[in-house]
Amino acid sequence: MSTAAAQVVRSEWTKIRSVASTVWTLSLAVVVSVALGMLISVLSRNEFDSMSPRDRLSFDPTYVSFAGMSLGQLAMIVFGVLVVANEYSSGMIRTSLAAVPQRGTFLFSKVAVATALALAVGLVTAFLAFFLGQAMLGDLRASLGDPGVLRAVIGGGLYMTLIAMFSMGVAAMLRSPMLSLGILMPFFFLISNILGNVDVTRKVGQYLPDQAGSRIMQVVTPVDREPPYGPWGGLGIMALWVAAALLGGYLVLRRRDA
Numbered sequence: 001m002s003t004a005a006a007q008v009v010r011s012e013w014t015k016i017r018s019v020a021s022t023v024w025t026l027s028l029a030v031v032v033s034v035a036l037g038m039l040i041s042v043l044s045r046n047e048f049d050s051m052s053p054r055d056r057l058s059f060d061p062t063y064v065s066f067a068g069m070s071l072g073q074l075a076m077i078v079f080g081v082l083v084v085a086n087e088y089s090s091g092m093i094r095t096s097l098a099a100v101p102q103r104g105t106f107l108f109s110k111v112a113v114a115t116a117l118a119l120a121v122g123l124v125t126a127f128l129a130f131f132l133g134q135a136m137l138g139d140l141r142a143s144l145g146d147p148g149v150l151r152a153v154i155g156g157g158l159y160m161t162l163i164a165m166f167s168m169g170v171a172a173m174l175r176s177p178m179l180s181l182g183i184l185m186p187f188f189f190l191i192s193n194i195l196g197n198v199d200v201t202r203k204v205g206q207y208l209p210d211q212a213g214s215r216i217m218q219v220v221t222p223v224d225r226e227p228p229y230g231p232w233g234g235l236g237i238m239a240l241w242v243a244a245a246l247l248g249g250y251l252v253l254r255r256r257d258a
Helices: 003-018 019-049 053-058 061-065 069-090 092-099 103-140 150-175 177-197 209-215 232-256
Strands: none
Touching: 003 103, 019 061, 019 069, 019 103, 019 150, 019 177, 061 103, 069 092, 069 103, 069 150, 069 177, 092 103, 092 150, 150 177, 150 209, 150 232, 177 209, 209 232
């Protein structure tokens, strides 16, 4: 890395570290994911005996401990949006681009720093959610050494990271925190879940970024619900969505004035 690029990276790290809202959103992602995962794990353990034979066959103790990530990912979305779009809402983007005229370097440095931070938080979240969730499951728990479990746990951290990166790309395209959150929040929290669980739209919904990416966290495939791709294939589909969003963000940044 050149000296100039290293200086840009340090500058972006300082920006992220100095904004309290970004730090709080990452903390919230950990707390919500772990706490809700523990709660769902306790409820699942208590209800296991009353489950139907089909539901028992589909029971995935590893994935149960990640149940809280459905809400925790919303905090990662907020983090990704704020990292990029805060400079537009505050007007600081003009100063930043004056200091770093190479817009590709500017955006890459911002995304690289935020991605490294999101990856660290995502992995901590995934491992905490797994170990504490399994403790709540008691005799139903899985072990990190069981087939597919370590992949699922590491994949959980990668999933959270890609969610944040996708949000950065969307925010770079829309250039507004309110507009970005107004689209991303209902999309991931409502629309994607509806499309992925309704029979008529499931074939389309399973290729949405969160639906495809979450496959990496599953060890047991639900009965009659196996998608046409495996865990890494699903994460690959999500990565393509992320690449498209970041490319779109770069093109908008390159072609439009601040």
